[in-house]
Amino acid sequence: MPPKIFYNEMCAQSRAVALLLGAADLQADLHQVSLYGKEQDADLLQINPHHTVPTLSDGDFTLWGSHPIVTYLSSQTGRDELYPKEAKARAVVDQFLHFDSGVLFPRVNNIINSIVVENEKEISTKHISAITESYKFLDKFLQDKNYLTGPSLTVADLCCVATVSTATIITPISTEKYPNLSTWYRTCKNLPYYEQGNGVGLNKLDALVELKLGRPRTKDFCE
Numbered sequence: 737m738p739p740k741i742f743y744n745e746m747c748a749q750s751r752a753v754a755l756l757l758g759a760a761d762l763q764a765d766l767h768q769v770s771l772y773g774k775e776q777d778a779d780l781l782q783i784n785p786h787h788t789v790p791t792l793s794d795g796d797f798t799l800w801g802s803h804p805i806v807t808y809l810s811s812q813t814g815r816d817e818l819y820p821k822e823a824k825a826r827a828v829v830d831q832f833l834h835f836d837s838g839v840l841f842p843r844v845n846n847i848i849n850s851i852v853v854e855n856e857k858e859i860s861t862k863h864i865s866a867i868t869e870s871y872k873f874l875d876k877f878l879q880d881k882n883y884l885t886g887p888s889l890t891v892a893d894l895c896c897v898a899t900v901s902t903a904t905i906i907t908p909i910s911t912e913k914y915p916n917l918s919t920w921y922r923t924c925k926n927l928p929y930y931e932q933g934n935g936v937g938l939n940k941l942d943a944l945v946e947l948k949l950g951r952p953r954t955k956d957f958c959e
């Protein structure tokens with residue numbers, strides 16, 4: 737039986753797992769959980785008191801957090817190219833997973849929550865600068881590389897592109913300022929499983945943000 741994944745397609749971290757399912761050609765039973773102030777899912781609460789998506793449930797095994805879930809699924813299915821076994825290569829992938837978890841995601845999630853949950857109508861310059869600073873970092877990381885960790889795609893790219901694409905709802909990526917990041921983003925968007933894994937949920941979040949702000953966003957290319 738395929739594992740059950742508690743999931744919400746508007747959540748970047750859930751979309752990272754959906755991208756991994758596409759990349760590794762895996763099946764899962766995706767169970768939609770309401771987010772953003774709606775009632776909590778009793779089944780999810782029972783296995784994850786933190787009530788976060790994504791959470792994986794496979795028989796009596798439970799795992800929450802997108803980063804452990806993508807590395808677990810890659811290792812379990814023997815997809816070493818997505819999550820290498822060799823110590824240095826694996827450490828570099830882990831480095832970017834922690835960058836996503838500790839830097840990118842909190843910056844993006846703060847803004848999305850302020851709009852969607854707290855009904856803020858303006859996005860502060862401070863918040864936008866945090867996003868563009870992240871774009872700067874990523875552009876440097878991607879210098880002379882096709883993917884974040886080298887010449888081939890890993891789970892680091894899948895996790896980071898789910899978050900970066902969410903950031904573009906707030907601030908698009910300027911091709912002139914961040915050419916390496918723009919090229920990488922385009923490459924990721926061309927993956928055959930990208931639209932189903934990330935694009936559809938991203939568009940729904942984009943529409944929700946626009947609705948919450950009560951106006952079409954001026955997608956400024958901020959400094």
Ligand SMILES: N[C@@H](CCC(=O)N[C@@H](CS)C(=O)NCC(=O)O)C(=O)O
Pocket residue numbers: 747748749750771772786787788789790800801802803837
């Ligand atoms: N570090 C976690 C973050 C997960 C997370 O914060 N998910 C949010 C949605 S994007 C969530 O489940 N919020 C619902 C809640 O807290 O009840 C991961 O990578 O999975």
